[in-house]
Amino acid sequence: MTLIFLEPIFKERIWGGNKLKTDFGYPISSNLTGECWAISAHAQGETLIRGGKFAGMPLSQLWNEYPELFANTKKRPFPLMVKILDANQDLSVQVHPDDKFAQLVENEMGKAECWYILDATRDAQIIYGHTAKTGEEFKQKVAQNQWSQLLISHKVKRGEFFDVPPGTVHALGAGTLVLEVQQSSDMTYRLFDYERTDDHGNLRELHLDKAFAVIKAPHHAKTAPNESRKIGPNAYFTSIANNQYFQTAKVEITGDLELTLSAAYLLVSVIDGFANMNGVEIKKGDHFIVPNTLRKLSIVGYVTLIVANETPAH
Numbered sequence: 001m002t003l004i005f006l007e008p009i010f011k012e013r014i015w016g017g018n019k020l021k022t023d024f025g026y027p028i029s030s031n032l033t034g035e036c037w038a039i040s041a042h043a044q045g046e047t048l049i050r051g052g053k054f055a056g057m058p059l060s061q062l063w064n065e066y067p068e069l070f071a072n073t074k075k076r077p078f079p080l081m082v083k084i085l086d087a088n089q090d091l092s093v094q095v096h097p098d099d100k101f102a103q104l105v106e107n108e109m110g111k112a113e114c115w116y117i118l119d120a121t122r123d124a125q126i127i128y129g130h131t132a133k134t135g136e137e138f139k140q141k142v143a144q145n146q147w148s149q150l151l152i153s154h155k156v157k158r159g160e161f162f163d164v165p166p167g168t169v170h171a172l173g174a175g176t177l178v179l180e181v182q183q184s185s186d187m188t189y190r191l192f193d194y195e196r197t198d199d200h201g202n203l204r205e206l207h208l209d210k211a212f213a214v215i216k217a218p219h220h221a222k223t224a225p226n227e228s229r230k231i232g233p234n235a236y237f238t239s240i241a242n243n244q245y246f247q248t249a250k251v252e253i254t255g256d257l258e259l260t261l262s263a264a265y266l267l268v269s270v271i272d273g274f275a276n277m278n279g280v281e282i283k284k285g286d287h288f289i290v291p292n293t294l295r296k297l298s299i300v301g302y303v304t305l306i307v308a309n310e311t312p313a314h
């Protein structure tokens with residue numbers, strides 16, 4: 001058994017741009033491409049397997065029919081999703097529910113996510129958190145339209161990362177290119193859209209009541225320890241996020257790395273460089289799964305990977 005590559009799919013967004021084409025080299029024509037769904041079994045956009053004996057198969061089918069590849073014990077949907085987001089304009093300010101709220105109110109999964117900043121223009125900012133001490137204070141500030149006092153902006157640069165648990169007020173800002181690992185969910189409550197209107201003069205719909213119900217106050221900035229740890233003579237490992245749903249890390253290899261896996265299976269995105277992995281060429285823009293049937297990895301090359309796995313149940 002070898003690596004299982006996925007064919008990314010692309011989503012036009014009003015805030016999208018062309019960096020997925022110019023930076024990642026994906027063959028897309030639209031200059032308003034906001035999202036690359038790189039590894040997804042979600043009904044809103046499912047990736048298919050590229051090449052090999054499973055070529056053309058949707059990821060959900062592989063998950064359901066070949067559980068031995070994932071060492072999964074429970075019957076449930078594929079839990080994670082990996083995306084690349086190109087924010088050419090500011091995204092609306094939003095918040096996601098947790099599993100409990102989402103299952104009760106929406107019959108969906110909740111959404112924890114984390115961001116790795118792939119690239120950022122000089123002035124690029126994100127919204128991450130708010131200043132209100134309580135939910136009541138948050139509502140009051142919204143009623144008084146005091147968004148600039150309420151929302152916390154951060155300047156960002158390449159290589160930074162942010163853990164975005166459910167209940168975190170957040171938004172990508174113009175000029176950010178981000179790799180996102182998240183729960184497989186599309187549940188988003190929009191709080192504020194900078195009072196922008198569409199071609200017909202309409203405001204986008206907001207979901208204030210649901211957002212108020214799920215926002216955590218006060219905000220706790222959750223930043224993973226970002227020290228890089230040497231995992232071989234030519235390789236470094238940096239944790240990006242570690243929560244109850246997923247563990248995400250950056251792995252930088254300059255030469256070679258031999259690795260024995262403990263995670264049941266691994267989602268891998270190549271964000272820079274190229275290498276040979278167990279006899280297969282991998283390069284920037286590739287996304288693949290290392291199945292449970294493959295336990296030893298041998299990598300030779302100059303390559304940066306973002307890897308993610310399900311957090312094992314305790």
Ligand code: ZN
Binds near residue numbers: 094
């Ligand atoms: Zn989000």
